[in-house]
Amino acid sequence: MMNSANEWQTTLPEFLLEAETLLTKSEECLSHLHLIRNDSDAIDCMTVSLTQLAEKADSLALRAISEFSRHIQYLIANAENPLQLHDQALKALHDCLTLLAWQLELIDTRTGELTLDESEQTTLIATVTLQIPQKDYSYKPQQRLHHTS
Template sequence: MMNDGKEWQLALSAFLLEAEKLLNRSEECLSHLHLIRNDSDAIDCMTLSLAKLAAQADTLALQAISEFSGHIHGLIANAENPLQLHDQALDALHDCLTLLAWQLELIDTKTGQLALDETEQTSLIATVTVQIPQKGFTCKPQQRLHHAS
């Protein structure tokens, strides 16, 4: 693992700057979606930004960031057509982006560790899943959770 020394700190610093840009871009897309619902360009921009964030976090072995941003990306990319981004769905996505930004600030710049209780991530993912129906799921959200056990 690369999480030690000066190279790691430089790589992490560069990642954090890029991550901030990608999150800002995602938040701008989300704001646009509040004005123009289901705009495909804004959705594509947000999914691309989240995918880049996940890939870059994965490269630095920042598992919590990589998995969370990748999961959000997957939920948007796998949404039923036509995608229905109503207020509750947009609010849930906003909450996810807010948590991601907060988590980025809490990464230990010396070790890359993020002390994290995954409860909030899990809860937000469940909320987004309910608010943005996924392709291939025909049962009610409560049934999905029961079958996943």
């Protein structure tokens, strides 16, 4: 779905500010997990922040960001041992948050388009999946979309 120029002028700056806040919160939770591995509050905070980011991205039809955020959130929520995240798992999650932040900067402020090669997202998701064993890996991003054009 293409967003109108007027819509972008009013909603994109607000979205970017909210997205930055949510990513910062997720990064703070991740930093906390480096110090205290079994902090369920930090894990919950990160999954809630990623879910909120996905919902906000959905509202602007930023599918790549919403699906990537949901996928990361799902992998954390579906972990066999969410309270046992090791250094490699935390690094993989950090790399995902870094990519999300970078992608937010690439949104065209005139058109609202985010043109990107999704291979980096795919590679990072595969890395997270390897580092965080899953209880039941059945995520289907196309089933999660709420907005279609």
